[in-house]
Amino acid sequence: MQTKLLAVKTVRKEDEGIMAAAELLKAGGLVAIPTETVYGLAANALDGRAVRRIFAAKGRPQDNPLIVHIAKRETLESLVTKVPPSAVTLADRFWPGPLTMILPKAACIPDEVSAGLDTVAVRFPSHLVARAIIDASGLPLAAPSANTSGRPSPTRAEHVLHDLDGRIDAVVDGGACGVGVESTVVSLAGGCPRLLRPGGITYEQLQAAVGPVEMDPAVTHALAKNAVAASPGMKYQHYSPKARVVILKGSGEDYIRYVNDHKQEGTVALCFDEDAASLQVPAVPFGSQTDAEEQAQRLFDALRRIDGMGASLAFARCPDQTGVGLAVFNRLIRAAAFEVVEL
Numbered sequence: 101m102q103t104k105l106l107a108v109k110t111v112r113k114e115d116e117g118i119m120a121a122a123e124l125l126k127a128g129g130l131v132a133i134p135t136e137t138v139y140g141l142a143a144n145a146l147d148g149r150a151v152r153r154i155f156a157a158k159g160r161p162q163d164n165p166l167i168v169h170i171a172k173r174e175t176l177e178s179l180v181t182k183v184p185p186s187a188v189t190l191a192d193r194f195w196p197g198p199l200t201m202i203l204p205k206a207a208c209i210p211d212e213v214s215a216g217l218d219t220v221a222v223r224f225p226s227h228l229v230a231r232a233i234i235d236a237s238g239l240p241l242a243a244p245s246a247n248t249s250g251r252p253s254p255t256r257a258e259h260v261l262h263d264l265d266g267r268i269d270a271v272v273d274g275g276a277c278g279v280g281v282e283s284t285v286v287s288l289a290g291g292c293p294r295l296l297r298p299g300g301i302t303y304e305q306l307q308a309a310v311g312p313v314e315m316d317p318a319v320t321h322a323l324a325k326n327a328v329a330a331s332p333g334m335k336y337q338h339y340s341p342k343a344r345v346v347i348l349k350g351s352g353e354d355y356i357r358y359v360n361d362h363k364q365e366g367t368v369a370l371c372f373d374e375d376a377a378s379l380q381v382p383a384v385p386f387g388s389q390t391d392a393e394e395q396a397q398r399l400f401d402a403l404r405r406i407d408g409m410g411a412s413l414a415f416a417r418c419p420d421q422t423g424v425g426l427a428v429f430n431r432l433i434r435a436a437a438f439e440v441v442e443l
């Protein structure tokens with residue numbers, strides 16, 4: 101299969117690139133689209149056969165459900181059986197934007213999307229190109245991140261092509277993604293709202309909007325063997341470059357000293373901008389130590405750059421775990437397979 105690279109000239113339904121993407125999706129095809137979080141690999145969410153092709157293209161485990169993307173708030177009601185008051189509050193406050201809500205699923209959602217669960221994940225993205233494509237297709241779109249399963253999520257069209265060229269129908273180029281990490285996932289299907297995955301909408305923002313929110317232990321810790329994951333995606337090896345990643349937790353000074361003392365052939369430093377000049381190994385900075393939003397935006401690109409350098413070991417600086425930093429930490433600790441050294 102030849103993967104088309106589609107450009108968007110104006111963000112309107114009539115744009116050639118947007119129309120071409122919509123036609124492919126209506127015909128059951130797979131199209132990678134830019135969103136404000138990361139690139140998503142989209143297919144018609146109401147067509148089980150089209151959705152199965154997503155799993156095949158990514159090599160995604162069958163039991164990991166997909167997020168359904170909509171471009172109008174009203175569409176939510178047709179996809180779920182119940183919209184509790186907390187969902188109304190969160191949609192008022194954060195939609196369109198990087199927030200996914202888990203709710204009891206309606207009968208129209210194929211089992212392929214929900215991976216057999218009785219709930220469905222729904223998001224209304226803010227990215228104008230994503231919204232125009234959803235709108236032009238007239239369909240809700242199931243879309244996981246557009247990477248090979250296990251690899252860092254794509255934040256540029258070239259990352260998608262690196263992983264999926266020849267395996268999907270098209271990629272729509274929308275430039276670099278703004279948030280850079282996947283959406284915040286919150287479950288509203290049980291009693292208390294529960295944070296399953298941190299993202300651009302922070303834990304603190306959720307609590308300010310709806311009151312108490314539980315944090316799933318898998319957000320910051322490895323799941324115990326045989327434990328059932330509230331969010332199946334959290335149990336898999338994730339975001340991994342080919343190099344072994346080790347997180348070093350401590351001050352900037354301690355980090356620089358440790359890296360310089362332990363350097364070997366093939367070592368790189370996944371560091372903050374402020375550390376780079378003092379390091380005696382190649383530095384891959386992913387943002388300022390005081391700017392978690394910037395760290396989120398640059399993290400996945402930095403993880404992919406480590407591969408391009410042929411590194412075998414990356415010492416990563418540990419991000420602060422408040423605000424968007426919690427999302428950066430959540431991704432990095434999975435890239436590091438939970439290997440952390442306290443300095």
Ligand code: AMP
Nearest residue numbers: 165166219220221244245282331332333
């Ligand atoms: P991705 O599409 O790569 O951003 O992954 C979607 C994430 O949402 C994964 O971690 C899934 O496990 C999670 N997810 C999707 N649907 C559900 C659901 N119904 N219940 C719990 N987690 C879900």
Ligand code: MG
Nearest residue numbers: 244245253282
């Ligand atoms: Mg993913």
